Amino acid sequence: MFTKGINSVLVIAMVLVAHWGMAQSNSLEITGKVIEGQGNQPVPFATIMVVNNDDKSVVAGTSTADDGTFSVESNSDNVYIEISFIGYSKQRIRNINPKEGKVNLGTITLTEDSQTLDQVVVRAEKSQTEFKLDKRVFNVGQDLSSTGASALEVLNNVPSVNVNIEGQISLRGSSGVQILINGKPSVLASEGGNALGTITADMLEKIEVITNPSAKYEAEGTSGIINIVIKKEEKKGMNGSVTVNTGIPNNHSVGLSLNRRTEKFNLFSQLGVGHRTFPSENENINRDLLSNTTINSKGESDKNETFYNLILGTDYHINDYNVLTLSGHFAYEIESENANTNFAESLNGNTVSSRWNREEETEATNPKWQYELQYKKDFENHEDHTLLFSALGNFFGKDQSSNFINAYQEGGFEDELQETATNFKNAEYTFKLDYTKPFLESFTLETGAQYVISDVANDFGVKNYIDEEWVQDMDLTNLFDYNQKVMGVYGTGAYEKDKWGLKLGLRLENTDLSTLLETTNESNNQNYTNLFPSVHTSYKITDAISLQAGYSSRIFRPRLWDLNPFFNIRNNYSIRTGNPDLQPEFTDSYELMSIYIFNKASLNFGVYYRYTTDVVERVSSFENNVNVSKPINVGTNRTTGIEFNGKYTPSDWLTFNGDFNFNYFKREGELEEQIFDFQGDQWSSQVMAKFKLPAQIDFEVTGNYESGYQTVQSEISDQLFADLGLRKKFNKGKAVVNLSIRDIFASRVFESETNQPNFYLYNRRLRGRFIILGFSYGFGKGEAMEFAGQKQF
The missing domain is CATH 2.40.170.20 (TonB-dependent receptor, beta-barrel domain)
Incomplete structure (x- = not known):
């Protein structure tokens, strides 16, 4: 989400600049498709920049679609193309040969940048806290003490939450807490069983701590709600x-x-x-x-x-x-x-x-x-x-x-x-x-x-x-x-x-x-x-x-x-x-x-x-x-x-x-x-x-x-x-x-x-x-x- 946000800001800025320039000259249409080298899969949201050869200024820009394709217009043919995506080495294409105002760059392959890739993984491993209007969200990273741990043990590392040695969960010192799984009541979180003990840390995506729930949530739980969200991968x-x-x-x-x-x-x-x-x-x-x-x-x-x-x-x-x-x-x-x-x-x-x-x-x-x-x-x-x-x-x-x-x-x-x-x-x-x-x-x-x-x-x-x-x-x-x-x-x-x-x-x-x-x-x-x-x-x-x-x-x-x-x-x-x-x-x-x-x-x-x-x-x-x-x-x-x-x-x-x-x-x-x-x-x-x-x-x-x-x-x-x-x-x-x-x-x-x-x-x-x-x-x-x-x- 962070990367998408940065890409969007860059693209908007580049489009504004490009729009001002194109009002003064003829445009050049540049198209292509970006894939990743390891699996030949399309790369959506890759950043495409059109850069002036003389002063290195950005004259236009866009990002790739879901299928990796892109189309961008430039007001000059004295340019080169720079393609970037976090975790991959940048690609620069300098030979631009337009024909009738159009250039098709074909398929462009990005290769992994090992140094950047490792930095991304390190960032991803940290559990981070997000503050919403009516709740706090703790994204479950890979905290070391949670290795092989159950959901109960992960909960014990969440601020405001305590799990005693009998497995009883309390929030801010009160045991009147409602446990939800994926936003809904579940016997998997009931006192009568040990299902939370069999859900391991690697199955968890995030834990939402709602100390003062809004009326949207069930009113059960005098000290608040803990919502356990289980992962569901959706990568292509x-x-x-x-x-x-x-x-x-x-x-x-x-x-x-x-x-x-x-x-x-x-x-x-x-x-x-x-x-x-x-x-x-x-x-x-x-x-x-x-x-x-x-x-x-x-x-x-x-x-x-x-x-x-x-x-x-x-x-x-x-x-x-x-x-x-x-x-x-x-x-x-x-x-x-x-x-x-x-x-x-x-x-x-x-x-x-x-x-x-x-x-x-x-x-x-x-x-x-x-x-x-x-x-x-x-x-x-x-x-x-x-x-x-x-x-x-x-x-x-x-x-x-x-x-x-x-x-x-x-x-x-x-x-x-x-x-x-x-x-x-x-x-x-x-x-x-x-x-x-x-x-x-x-x-x-x-x-x-x-x-x-x-x-x-x-x-x-x-x-x-x-x-x-x-x-x-x-x-x-x-x-x-x-x-x-x-x-x-x-x-x-x-x-x-x-x-x-x-x-x-x-x-x-x-x-x-x-x-x-x-x-x-x-x-x-x-x-x-x-x-x-x-x-x-x-x-x-x-x-x-x-x-x-x-x-x-x-x-x-x-x-x-x-x-x-x-x-x-x-x-x-x-x-x-x-x-x-x-x-x-x-x-x-x-x-x-x-x-x-x-x-x-x-x-x-x-x-x-x-x-x-x-x-x-x-x-x-x-x-x-x-x-x-x-x-x-x-x-x-x-x-x-x-x-x-x-x-x-x-x-x-x-x-x-x-x-x-x-x-x-x-x-x-x-x-x-x-x-x-x-x-x-x-x-x-x-x-x-x-x-x-x-x-x-x-x-x-x-x-x-x-x-x-x-x-x-x-x-x-x-x-x-x-x-x-x-x-x-x-x-x-x-x-x-x-x-x-x-x-x-x-x-x-x-x-x-x-x-x-x-x-x-x-x-x-x-x-x-x-x-x-x-x-x-x-x-x-x-x-x-x-x-x-x-x-x-």
């Missing part, structure tokens, strides 16, 4: 890339991307296969302060995952203004998990009354698929005048079985055996229509509708081995049905000039939710309609300084796992359950952002404020040393924060990136005559340094810090950890070898403490260090063409 001819990764602990994967572009069709595909192991260390303390009894547990587990990813799709270009797209994404995971935990019950803090060991063996298969039909119509009168319709279907299933053995070593109890079975199905359908109409150059109207249907069933059963036979435990067995329909319509109006822009929007959403616990016939039905306004504005003070401000109203709807009152018996003394009576959260969000761009640095500083009602917090109840936590609506929350992002490049070989976020919150709430009022703060920071070393070697190191913070009942400890990466390029950047180490010092530990009048809880989890070695190779037109102005269709 056959193109592709292959990636191979291996690591410690087990992290082995192979990825293949293929694209075939013809005049009418664009066929795209991605294939990924891998096997990974996630080790974990866990420690828990449950202490009853009334009876002075304590349950200590300490153990290790490893989750093994074999995954398969397949993306297939095609774009059919009916004509220049109509495109039909059909695509499918299939993922399949095979999981196995082994856990071994030692338990001890003690009295008065030191007298052990019993010891036992709990072993777990879990097997699961997780099929996921997504399919989409999309139609886009562009109108002739304006390139941004569009109509877009899409129908999207998602499915995620889990068939899981677990076996548990409690082997007693002290205390005189008999060994206990349990088994569980889970049959989970989640189907989701999204229908969306968007219409955009620009008019009077500076105004744009948008309107549309979206209908989302979610249908979920979770069949969970527990059996105990009693008197040499398996007996169903009806107290822990349930069949839970969840059905939600959300209908939304919106309208936005925007005015945008060179200096100032304003966007107003209003969205109306109706939610119809029903749940049923079939084993007890407990049902819960909710139906509510809400308005969600939004306001966004931006002002460009100078070319280097801009301001952005925004307001939006948001909602967080309870999800399946928040509502389902089932008991997970992985640890019989630490149980998480849902609450079918949970109500949605509502948030009013305000922010003011400033952007500064200097010669070697760019800075982004902002302040924000969020007011949330019916805040959802997990609250623990304690009985017989068993901790049961479930989500509860607890009062209101006021959050005020500041955010700072910066990039500084003091020299060609050194770049620094920094991200800092601080917020202060005040919580007010009451539950069953217990006051939950408290206040606190939390902050996080990330600093990345990138070094360019000799022999085309790049090195980077990233340091992260997340402060401790307070919840309704608990204190969460701080975390300090670091990642590093090393890269060596070969063959003009087409082949790359990467080494990445995440959590170098294995210091990313989650710890929480709960001090209540009647009980004390302690929880600690550690994942450890991950080392990955990767190799990638691009074939076809290669990386340089992708980032050198090749037209995207």
Whole structure:
């Protein structure tokens, strides 16, 4: 896009000059065609300049069309032709022999310039940030610490976003964030599965962080929206890339991307296969302060995952203004998990009354698929005048079985055996229509509708081995049905000039939710309609300084796992359950952002404020040393924060990136005559340094810090950890070898403490260090063409 912009400016300038000159003499028509030497493919957007032989001034100019052809007129025949395109050596044609006012230069072949080409690849590898009127866009480059990483790990390197060691995503310290894939809801991003863990960094194009979404977007997500855009190559001819990764602990994967572009069709595909192991260390303390009894547990587990990813799709270009797209994404995971935990019950803090060991063996298969039909119509009168319709279907299933053995070593109890079975199905359908109409150059109207249907069933059963036979435990067995329909319509109006822009929007959403616990016939039905306004504005003070401000109203709807009152018996003394009576959260969000761009640095500083009602917090109840936590609506929350992002490049070989976020919150709430009022703060920071070393070697190191913070009942400890990466390029950047180490010092530990009048809880989890070695190779037109102005269709 940058190259196309420069070419356009040059062409306009040259045409103006040429027009002035041609008014004074006869014209000469010069035609030809430009191709690239490696594949004999046409080169669109190459710059054609007609240069005066005497004073070297440019007398005319143009750029090549999609098929590489060009036609330009000159007012003189005392000229030569210069053809240039980024990544290729310039061509000069000096022998001009006109016949009857015309010259046909025939086919002109451009050859790759290795020095320029390498510079283009280096620029393309950097992740760059774009600021839009209502969002920030982080283009996913090839950050070294992301080698072989999953989408979750890439997200953790995006400013304002944090992913904890359990895979929970938060934005500016709040977990009420809506995850979209390619702009639409998807079970591939749901909490119930690990599909984001199987989408690798090389499959991603960009990540959009929308902290204050406009009314065009679904109102779900009280802290904002993160939109993950997956690549879909559209370069002409056959193109592709292959990636191979291996690591410690087990992290082995192979990825293949293929694209075939013809005049009418664009066929795209991605294939990924891998096997990974996630080790974990866990420690828990449950202490009853009334009876002075304590349950200590300490153990290790490893989750093994074999995954398969397949993306297939095609774009059919009916004509220049109509495109039909059909695509499918299939993922399949095979999981196995082994856990071994030692338990001890003690009295008065030191007298052990019993010891036992709990072993777990879990097997699961997780099929996921997504399919989409999309139609886009562009109108002739304006390139941004569009109509877009899409129908999207998602499915995620889990068939899981677990076996548990409690082997007693002290205390005189008999060994206990349990088994569980889970049959989970989640189907989701999204229908969306968007219409955009620009008019009077500076105004744009948008309107549309979206209908989302979610249908979920979770069949969970527990059996105990009693008197040499398996007996169903009806107290822990349930069949839970969840059905939600959300209908939304919106309208936005925007005015945008060179200096100032304003966007107003209003969205109306109706939610119809029903749940049923079939084993007890407990049902819960909710139906509510809400308005969600939004306001966004931006002002460009100078070319280097801009301001952005925004307001939006948001909602967080309870999800399946928040509502389902089932008991997970992985640890019989630490149980998480849902609450079918949970109500949605509502948030009013305000922010003011400033952007500064200097010669070697760019800075982004902002302040924000969020007011949330019916805040959802997990609250623990304690009985017989068993901790049961479930989500509860607890009062209101006021959050005020500041955010700072910066990039500084003091020299060609050194770049620094920094991200800092601080917020202060005040919580007010009451539950069953217990006051939950408290206040606190939390902050996080990330600093990345990138070094360019000799022999085309790049090195980077990233340091992260997340402060401790307070919840309704608990204190969460701080975390300090670091990642590093090393890269060596070969063959003009087409082949790359990467080494990445995440959590170098294995210091990313989650710890929480709960001090209540009647009980004390302690929880600690550690994942450890991950080392990955990767190799990638691009074939076809290669990386340089992708980032050198090749037209995207």
